[in-house]
Amino acid sequence: MSDTLLSVQDFSVVYDVDPPVEAVKNVSLELHRGEILGLAGESGCGKTTLAYGVQRLLKPPAVITSGSVLFHDASGDDIDVNALDAEEMRRFRWDKISMVFQGAMNALNPVVQIGKQLDDVFQVHRPEMSRKQRLAEVKELLEIVKVGEQRMRSYPHELSGGMRQRVMIAMALALRPQLMVMDEPTTALDVLVQREILRQISQLRREFGFSVVFITHDLPLLLEISDRIAIMKEGEIVELATSEQIWTDPQHDYTKKLLASFPRLTGERGVVVR
């Protein structure tokens, strides 16, 4: 099995408005299997467009103007993401990739118990599973994300924000994806809860071996959780290196500027959650 999970080559996205916005410009990168890759850069630099674009989740006026995306499946197959038709793409997204986005916890259905919402994921995507198997999986998932199976019959409003976000992570884990894309997944949570969830994500990927693309403008947080960090500026990746290198020996002026813009980085480095 190759060490690379995803190869992105010369990927560009333009928003076809007047005047056109070149949101992602000729980005190439390789995502390693099992790594957490942080995507950093200030608001509007193109992080979300890049992450959604490689999954072909963008809608008009977004246009992918160049590039290829290859997914090196655990089975050994190489999947050319651009060549998939709509149905194949839908299945690919559910089976191989999952997403946790900012405020995802508010996407839970307020009138359905959380155990049932998890159960629905299996019912739809794993119709061959028996009711008993589904129940066992739901309980296990709730344990894995430390919500606890006893909460299975809770409604979303009966849980804290942190717990609801964990339920969303359980949902993202359900089909055992090889890649999890997290777009500001903990931004709405207080710092302690955020740290606890990040620690868990880090442990889970070690246990299950999936890769994570973690998007945030919070560089200090990325330095703690990521194996490598890509720094984006105006649609381009200006630097991609290990967290250690970014922290101790940043090369690009923009990376230095970003690091300097976080005052808490001027002291000792925080507790590393990895």
Ligand SMILES: Nc1ncnc2c1ncn2[C@@H]1O[C@H](COP(=O)(O)OP(=O)(O)OP(=O)(O)O)[C@@H](O)[C@H]1O
């Ligand atoms: N639907 C759209 N139409 C036109 N321009 C857009 C659209 N969506 C995004 N853009 C522009 O594309 C650029 C990249 O936006 P994107 O949301 O990818 O950045 P980002 O780094 O994820 O920002 P944030 O951290 O604020 O989410 C920005 O200049 C933005 O204004």
